[in-house]
Amino acid sequence: MMRKQNKKNLFFPVFFPALKIMAKSTTDITYTQLAKVFDHAILKPDQTTKDVEQGCQLALEYDAKSVCVKPCDVKQAAEILKGSSVLVGTVISFPHGNSPTSAKVAEALQAVQDGAIELDVVINIGHLKSGLYDTCQKELETIIKACKAKQPNVIFKIIFENAYLTKEEIVKACKIAEAAGAEFVKTSTGFASSGATYEDIELMRASVSDHIQVKASGGIKTLDQVLTFLEKGATRCGSSSTGQILEEFKKRNNA
Template identity: 75%
Template sequence: MISVETLSYQQLAKVFDHAILKPEQTKDDVVTGCELAKKYDVKSVCVKPCDVKQASELLAGSDVLVGTVISFPHGNSPTSAKVAESLQAVEDGAIELDVVLNIGHLKSGSHDEVENELREVITKSKAKNPKVIFKIIFENAYLTKEEIATACKISERAGAEFVKTSTGFAKSGHTIEDLKLMRQNVSSHIEVKASGGIKTLDQVVAILNTGTTRCGSSSTDQILEEFKKAKGL
């Protein structure tokens, strides 16, 4: 059982992908977010595709990885556009790509099409840089439990390293029930990422106890400060 008492600061900090994804966030916000990420020594920043090059320059020499989102937030781009966006992100320095699957096509039952698209994006990007990590965003707010389970299996077969709950832009984000369902429907070597509505330390501890290993949040500093206060650090 994971608790505040059993966690070290480093263990908790490396759970976070600090999100800098709001459409109104500026280049100055990217600077502030990257400085925050370095200060708190989080796992990564997740920035808009147009900001990957800037973030890569700002975080060069640090232990903080650069991530971005692909076909965000709706997953509606054609395969060729998703591939091009992914390759550009890798070229600009992203090492983690959070790709929104085609939600409407998944719900249409076009499972082979969704899987083949993800496989093409992943394969072509890894040909450019084999170290790139893929997290597939489902947007669970729009999916049934059966569709979530199916998306898990599709993502694993396509070659992803993570399955992820949400973009943070739908009507709801992560739920503990969904995280447990996702953990149950992928192999042990596939990781689970929670996002959407993560604002408190208690939420993060509950998330970690589902077997989830990564959290996307724009409230990273508040949560880590809450942890430090609780631990007397």
């Protein structure tokens, strides 16, 4: 189903105030500003501890905003990145969101204890599609409340997996995530049949308040994709191609 496109241009001053990005559009963005858009993904099932180490070193080299690692790798990433500006993130109930609430809470609390400061939590997709909106919201509230009681600064990004959702369900998921207390809404895990789309970012941006940020994830491989996602209203991009994209930016801008 084709989603109606919002024609309004969405530039940095509206959605990046907390990040102090002053660019008037993506044509003005600096390397540092762009690098701090990236959550460098290290999430493939077959990635080893050596891959985690290399991924963290890459994030340090390119000055990414964060790494997003598997829950079992949080301790390792936290040790490598200790004292740096690169944050440690992980995923909860990934990639399908099917775990019971108690398991999600336990996994999230363990991640915080191990050193994660950003948690990307998969919404219960089946419950969302069943119309169990109160159940979805209460679950997210429970996870968020439990973690913020231990670490008030933890950031929550709620993953919808838009490939499985209708336009109306995406809007509803945005409302649920915001009401539950999340800081971000996020398009995808990167493990479904499709990832982030420009139309989805516009829709999600229009469906949450200005203080809620939007993360694009899934299939992001090029600089032009990233710049377009930012113009559509995203403030963060998850990608395993961080180094290649930032090298593309440097080459294009003689940085």
